[in-house]
Amino acid sequence: MLDPGVVHLNHGSFGACPTDVLDVQAQFRIEMERNPVAFMLHDYQPALEQSREALAEFLGADAAGLVFVPNATYGVNSVLRSLETQLSPGAEIVVTNQTYNACRNAAIVSASRFGGSVIDVDIPFPIESPSVIVDRIRSAVTERTALVMLDHVTSPTGLVWPVAELVAELEPDIPVLIDGAHAPGMIELDLSSIGASFYTANCHKWICSPKGAAFLHVAERHRPHMHAAAISHGHNDGWPASSSRFHAQFDWTGTDDPTARLAVPAALEVMAAHRPGGWEEIRRSNHELALAGRDIVADALQLAAPAPDAMIGSIAALPLPVPEDAGDSIFDPLMERLHHEWKIEVPVFAWPTAPERVIRISAQQYNEIDDYHRLAEALRAELG
Numbered sequence: 001m002l003d004p005g006v007v008h009l010n011h012g013s014f015g016a017c018p019t020d021v022l023d024v025q026a027q028f029r030i031e032m033e034r035n036p037v038a039f040m041l042h043d044y045q046p047a048l049e050q051s052r053e054a055l056a057e058f059l060g061a062d063a064a065g066l067v068f069v070p071n072a073t074y075g076v077n078s079v080l081r082s083l084e085t086q087l088s089p090g091a092e093i094v095v096t097n098q099t100y101n102a103c104r105n106a107a108i109v110s111a112s113r114f115g116g117s118v119i120d121v122d123i124p125f126p127i128e129s130p131s132v133i134v135d136r137i138r139s140a141v142t143e144r145t146a147l148v149m150l151d152h153v154t155s156p157t158g159l160v161w162p163v164a165e166l167v168a169e170l171e172p173d174i175p176v177l178i179d180g181a182h183a184p185g186m187i188e189l190d191l192s193s194i195g196a197s198f199y200t201a202n203c204h205k206w207i208c209s210p211k212g213a214a215f216l217h218v219a220e221r222h223r224p225h226m227h228a229a230a231i232s233h234g235h236n237d238g239w240p241a242s243s244s245r246f247h248a249q250f251d252w253t254g255t256d257d258p259t260a261r262l263a264v265p266a267a268l269e270v271m272a273a274h275r276p277g278g279w280e281e282i283r284r285s286n287h288e289l290a291l292a293g294r295d296i297v298a299d300a301l302q303l304a305a306p307a308p309d310a311m312i313g314s315i316a317a318l319p320l321p322v323p324e325d326a327g328d329s330i331f332d333p334l335m336e337r338l339h340h341e342w343k344i345e346v347p348v349f350a351w352p353t354a355p356e357r358v359i360r361i362s363a364q365q366y367n368e369i370d371d372y373h374r375l376a377e378a379l380r381a382e383l384g
């Protein structure tokens, strides 16, 4: 499906869905449009339950605590909207300088609604060890902390964070919301052993489902207070097809195209069948390719690796030299040049703030080592 004329080194942003999975989604769409009423009122919920069960098994999670949401942004917003009615003025939400911008915005707006504030913890990049993250988060937490929002795999810097260790320190006194947008399919996940109050992530990135499939897992003690960012029938038990009040809040949030979430089991199967070693081999080979790709680019630009290999999944970032005529746009003009002149899709973000910037490579099954050599050649030419 991917355009063969382009070097795709940005699986991280929006994923890419195999045609076999799109075919399953298309079949659901045909069934839906043949009889929309019968599909929505009779066929949808059983298909959703199958999808939920398959995803729960993959994630090591209990299906009773698992709901689908359209994307991780929606998952984060749902948690914040559900918690904020219980929070008092002065309460604090802890985020970091590596929190995804959309999710930080959601925390800021939420804090303004209950009269609280957002504490922004600075996590360095380059980084020497995951213990730096644990230490910095630990020292930002006070008796005012009502929620800690942590990324499992950071967007700008591509690092896998020690979330299980942090959850073990903070919970149950302080609820933790993990934004694991990139994690499922990239790193091995067992949500039960992580034990966070809230975990949201996308299926449309590294599980390679169609776009619009993501999930939120909520620990049992929080389920009675949860509602989706869009209040719908479930609020007054008006969606009886669901097996619990918690599920009903999210199983129906208004009419939409549910086929992406229904195609999640197909994505799990199609990807697992792609390699003899299934998901484990996919994760390992992507990880090895990401490290090899990062080293090719780092060598070409004479940069040191900015993080230990163990903190990398299948995306890896490198700080780039800052040009003299640098501007202040979030997406660096170099990204546009790589897109237009070199036909390479790779993000170059302003980080931590413009004009400083990072380039972030991805490694997915369709990538080859030559993709990174091509990027290295382009960067050598562009950066002189």
Ligand SMILES: Cc1ncc(COP(=O)(O)O)c(C=O)c1O
Pocket (backbone or CB within 6 Å): 012, 013, 071, 072, 073, 074, 100, 102, 103, 151, 153, 154, 155, 179, 180, 181, 182, 202
């Ligand atoms: C860490 C992180 N959180 C949240 C998101 C948002 O994902 P979505 O746009 O699917 O909500 C992203 C997207 O790249 C991300 O990297």
